[in-house]
Amino acid sequence: MRAKFILLILSICSIRANAQQAIKPFPQHTRYFTGTIRPNHIKQLQLDNMVRSFYTQWKTRFVKNVPGKPQSYIWFGGKGGKQCVSEGRGYGMIITVLMAGHDANPKATYNNLFSYARAHPSSRSKYLVAWAQKTNGTDVDKTSATDGDIDIAYSLLLASKQWGDKGPINYLQEAKTMINAIMRYEINPKTRSVLLSDGIEEESKDYFAMRSSDFMPEHFKAFQKATHDDRWGKVIDAGYKLFNNMQVNYSPDAGLLPDFIIGLNKKPKPAGPYFLEDKYDGQYNYNACRVPWRIATDYLLTGDKRPKNITSKINRWIRETTNNDTYNLSAGYTLAGNDIKGRYFEALSFVAPFGVSAMVDAGEPWSG
Secondary structure, three states, rough: OOOHHHHHHHHOOOOOOOOOOOOOOEEEEEEEEEEEEOOOOOOOHHHHHHHHHHHHHHHHHEEEEEOOOOEEEEEOOOOHHHHEEEHHHOOOHHHHHHHHHEEHHHHHHHHHHHHHHHEEOOOOOOOOOOOOEEEOEEEEEOOOOOOHHHHHHHHHHHHHHHHHOOOOOOHHHHHHHHHHHHHHHHHHOOOOEEEEOEEEEEOOOOOOEEEEOOHHHHHHHHHHHHHOOOHHHHHHHHHHHHHHHHHHOOOOOOOOOOEEEEOOOOEEEOOOOOOOOOOOOOOOOOOOOHHHHHHHHHHHHHOOOOHHHHHHHHHHHHHHHOOOOHOOOOOOOOOOOEEOOOOOOOOOHHHHHHHHHOOOOOOOOOOO
């Protein structure tokens, strides 16, 4: 499901973040920074229609209503006994805003998704969201997942631009309160790194650790613009400095980032096996696979040279290791750039983000 969310977001691009009538109806055809590239083997109308079709299928399958309540959630498929997780909710809320103008009733869907999020607050702040709900609708626990909160807050900024703030939900005000809560509870004030959750406190063993895919610089730039909080600039600077350090010291050839980074207050390094999820926590796995997408988006929309430097390293390696054929991509790599054993298959979670990073290099397009 994660892969399908990512591919849809990448296909329809991002709007700079009003009435059911969309102010920025799909397709927006956002202009990217000069020198970037887009797929040239499929006509734009075909691309747009593919997205329309995929969105309709996605919404039918994954957007579920809570019986008897004006609430909706993004279905997790019941995996692990879960109904919904923050990650999927954040993706879904961004997708719904972006598809306004094609979808006949996106605002109602979006408002119901937002109402579900507010009905499941974390214990630290009513503006943050409990990270997962069981199939019976109760919370797994009352801690947040930072990446979900960041995407939800960003979707509120988009909703404000799409529908304005005069309806039942003042999207901009809700975004600002949520952004401020993220800064207070999910950003480490000492290292300006992104905490794994609002449940991580100073005495926690994971206080100086982060999930690499939680660094979303283009989102943070939007947060700074909305709140005029200069601390977001420091979060961006710290993240780019950290990623450059990790590439130089741990992946000089491939430029890959690990799922989790530890020791941020001393000497940052990849996490060891089973730090949080599985034996590949220190490798380029199902969390870090989102990094090229999150980083490249910043360059495509703002022209910041730092993300281009990071993604260009990855692009050079991936073209070499696949012989310039995207069908040779594997579902996971070591930081040295070797395939993770047994992962010799195609997975959109990995393919789609690499496709976005390829867009920053007009002089080195992929042919596969």
